[in-house]
Amino acid sequence: MDEDLLRTLTPRVLTVLVRRGADFAAAEDAVQEALVEAVRVWPSERPRDPEGWLVTVAWRRFLDATRAESSRRRREERRDREPATGPTTSRDDSLQLYFLCAHPSLTPSSAVALTLRAVGGLTTRQIAAAYLVPETTMAQRINRAKRTVAGVRFDTPGDVATVLRVLYLVFNEGYSGDVDLAAEAIRLTRRLSLAVEHPEVRGLLALMLLHHARHAARTAPDGSLVPLAEQDRSRWDTGAIAEAVAILQAALARDRLGEFQAQAAIAALHADATSTEATDWVQVVEWYDELLRLTDTPVVRLNRAVALGEADGPRAGLAALAEVDAATPRHAAVAAFLHERDGDLAGAARLYAEAALAAGNLAEREHLIRRAARLNARLRD
Incomplete structure (x- = not known):
């Protein structure tokens, strides 16, 4: 089974169903059912037109799901209108899907999860493993996101900047579980660069x-x-x-x-x-x-202080750092680095220890603790 092909086709098939008038949440459910069917059938009977096959199966699943809520006449009319398989999507359609999944009404975490599911073609299990949360928790997050955008018109112009920020959030999560989110973000950004x-x-x-x-x-x-x-x-x-x-x-x-x-x-x-x-x-x-x-932003000013400390000396960096809000993440770590460069080993050791308490992950915390311990050892010698 070619998982890369399925992940590539997922957003294109989803786009087709939404363009045909399917509600986004119902369309996404239908596409997932079609993918399950593909995993079952394709190893023994690979279709000549994989995308057309997925569109046909997903559309039928969508019709099956809505049949109980529709009259017999409406069901038959919709069956008669079922389009034939063939060329099914365009680059502009895929671009709109990026915009929809990064809709401003979604929280950043929900936008990331929905993008990975609908545009990236990842399973809920894979996304949950990457974010180190239970699969049920991630499923609830994705379902809430789908309901949030359910009433959004698919042809509403999107904001490229918002899409880019969502993709950058994905990239910064790095690697966890069986999914390299940095590589996934690069893949999705490459695809976006072809569409816009x-x-x-x-x-x-x-x-x-x-x-x-x-x-x-x-x-x-x-x-x-x-x-x-x-x-x-x-x-x-x-x-x-x-x-x-x-x-x-x-x-x-x-x-x-x-x-x-x-x-x-x-x-x-x-x-x-x-x-x-x-x-x-x-x-x-x-x-x-x-x-x-x-x-x-404070983060840009913080990084500039580091660069200035390298270009013009640590005291120039410390002067620039004094203008940055001390509550900015990594402020103490940068202060420690600049104080160390300036020869203030005691102050640097104290600041490294302080930065370790506020570190965002275990690897960073251990790195800062080792820096503090190294300086304290030098002070004792």
């Missing part, structure tokens, strides 16, 4: 590829985090980096700069350097200045 001409879509794709290219070097064999300065750059995926840079350059040439393009430009500068010391930190700071003009 937008430099920010290309910028996000380049950013994802650049970050994912460093994936193998980010953790040690024991699972501990390896910071950028200590990573073995020979383990970076140079092919992915080259592809990302080409995509980014084409996007920047459109002269419609957006925040994902600016972030990708910063990531490209890191990828281009042979070491942390060889990084063009002045240009990194300049790109952060561009990013601040596009989206002035």
Whole structure:
């Protein structure tokens, strides 16, 4: 059974049913039933037109589900109107499905779950495993999302920026269970880039590829985090980096700069350097200045403080950090790093320990604790 084919066909088949007038929630249920039937039948009898087969079976499942609520005459009329199989969808239809799953009425977590289910073709079990929640919990989340968008017109213009933020949320979840969500986000963003001409879509794709290219070097064999300065750059995926840079350059040439393009430009500068010391930190700071003009957030200012500390020295970084809200995530960790660079080992050790208490995951917490312990050991010597 070709699971990749089924995942590719899922959003296209769903789009066809919705275009024919099926309610989104009912259409999604019918498509899932058709996929189950495909898993049962295809190994012994593979159809010549897999997409047409899925459309036919899903449409019939939809009709079966609505038959009990319709009169006999209406049922027969709808059967007579059942379209023949054949060319069934278009790139624009697939794009609308992205917009629907990222509808502003959905919470970010619901939009992510619905996107993975309807656009990505993942099962509820796979999504639940990736997010480390019970399957029943994820099923409830997806069902609520489906009900929320049930009354939304399918031809309502969507917001590309909202879709990109949902895809970026998927990417940042990384890897868990049997689904690599970072790779899944890249796959979906690639598909989106084929459906819409937008430099920010290309910028996000380049950013994802650049970050994912460093994936193998980010953790040690024991699972501990390896910071950028200590990573073995020979383990970076140079092919992915080259592809990302080409995509980014084409996007920047459109002269419609957006925040994902600016972030990708910063990531490209890191990828281009042979070491942390060889990084063009002045240009990194300049790109952060561009990013601040596009989206002035505490997180951007926090990262800019790190870059400024590398470009102009730790005290310049600390001065910039003083203007960032102390409640910003990783604020204490950045302060610890800059104090360590400035020679204040006692202050840095205290701040690393403080940052460890607020760490978002176990690997980060253990990394910060080790940094604090290393500095305390140096102070005792």
